[in-house]
Amino acid sequence: SELLKTEEIISSPSQSEPWTVLAHKKPQKDWKAYNPKTMRPPPLPEGTKCVKVMTWNVNGLRGLLKFESFSALQLAQRENFDILCLQETKLQVKDVEEIKKTLIDGYDHSFWSCSVSKLGYSGTAIISRIKPLSVRYGTGLSGHDTEGRIVTAEFDSFYLINTYVPNSGDGLKRLSYRIEEWDRTLSNHIKELEKSKPVVLTGDLNCAHEEIDIFNPAGNKRSAGFTIEERQSFGANLLDKGFVDTFRKQHPGVVGYTYWGYRHGGRKTNKGWRLDYFLVSQSIAANVHDSYILPDINGSDHCPIGLILKL
């Protein structure tokens, strides 16, 4: 296998570095607040084969890189991921070569999908130090491939699907498209791939699945990302098809947000949502060593999340 040995991967400083704990001020009902310092398992024993995947909606990659304080470079040095999945790169096709030059050595395989219908909109990427067996852009299943929302990479023992699910928009004007066309297409794509290998689905799924996944469930029943339609579609098209929400499995009853809107200073007051996920095929759910959130990493309205998968 091309996957790296444990000692190379698990040298991540993320459990020794001083991640500041996000104060989850108002855990609701009897929910606990996720604490990345205390709620992560001990490192795997040396020699265990595994892969470390990270996912981050960067809300404009060029904006993020200007910041410098959290380039992919520094994230790599801290987290030492094997594969990084990005959403909302907002790159145009013409920007990609320039951006590739900023990648650090070792991450030699990167695959960029850009919107060709709206410039500077949406966009996804997979950046990897492992060379995939194959890569596919979009689903090929219908005409929904113009917004750069899906990249799929095939590895030895699994498919990795990185996606940025369409936002239902102000006034929910894109809700029916989202549910009836997009979610269904994605679900079919996954099922198709799963016929040959287990699937890891990650990205900004633009849905807070349960009440625990949003700071104010009552007030957001008609907000894009928490409508009953989106939540049911998430259940029916993903979970009911045998996909496991790895964070929720590992941390039932724990509040762990991955998104805080800029509009109401949400990050300071922890008015967050869990919109970013790792879902995995049931057949590999037991291989998940850790599914975690890094809420203290700034530079976007979303924070990165990670998955350590034993192979």
Add this chain to the structure above:
Amino acid sequence: SELLKTEEIISSPSQSEPWTVLAHKKPQKDWKAYNPKTMRPPPLPEGTKCVKVMTWNVNGLRGLLKFESFSALQLAQRENFDILCLQETKLQVKDVEEIKKTLIDGYDHSFWSCSVSKLGYSGTAIISRIKPLSVRYGTGLSGHDTEGRIVTAEFDSFYLINTYVPNSGDGLKRLSYRIEEWDRTLSNHIKELEKSKPVVLTGDLNCAHEEIDIFNPAGNKRSAGFTIEERQSFGANLLDKGFVDTFRKQHPGVVGYTYWGYRHGGRKTNKGWRLDYFLVSQSIAANVHDSYILPDINGSDHCPIGLILKL
């Protein structure tokens, strides 16, 4: 008269404060470089009645105020002007009340003209501690009053016209409008006012009149602001009608730019243009005590200029 006494006006720190001298690196032919430290006359004797007017194309007033380093407030404290004329405020009508609140005490009379055809475009204002006898927006002469390009204030002994002349645009696509419609309309407006009182015309006239007024005359013969059409129109519609270019009269053979394009780092290399003027009726040309440039004031692609007029 409502105009202030000399001791109140000429307490300006501008001749004692350390204005850094702009290095005019390549004076052309036998032109001298304007030096605001050395080329200004001594203060007027105490008790002389005068008015101090400043003009500044601010290239977006809200952007400038964010800066804070050169708000109108600080400019007022350093220059102690009586009247400030702004161009390219880029304000909308709805922004004006908000902006008025930022004015410092004493400047209680302000008159704002905003573009109503293109939002956030153009826009002029007169801010004064002297209450004008009357104020007029636009010329009233034709249909050229939708872009907020002219404010005229009447004082005891003169009219003050503040204008932002339309740029002829990339590809000179607005050149014929500029010459045939706009310059002519402005000229008629001035002549009309001059029938009753002398006129002070100031603002961004968007024309470098002579070769001395631009860093690279040869290379800009078809650039907006230095076409022969604009230069001749400037001569025919303004100077030939009896208006005196006060800076040029005071400093013949002196290079004094007021604008440096952002596009080619023009301010560092002093690739500038003189686009901002005080023109006065011949009948009061001898009353001009000082017509000067403040090239070291940043915050815009134009710098402010000043006029001290004896009354």
Add this chain to the structure above:
DNA sequence: CTTTGCAAG
């Protein structure tokens, strides 16, 4: 190169 408004989230 920078400001502005606009769409989008």
Add this chain to the structure above:
DNA sequence: CTTGTAAAG
């Protein structure tokens, strides 16, 4: 509130 566009200078 912030990221992208585009128009304008």
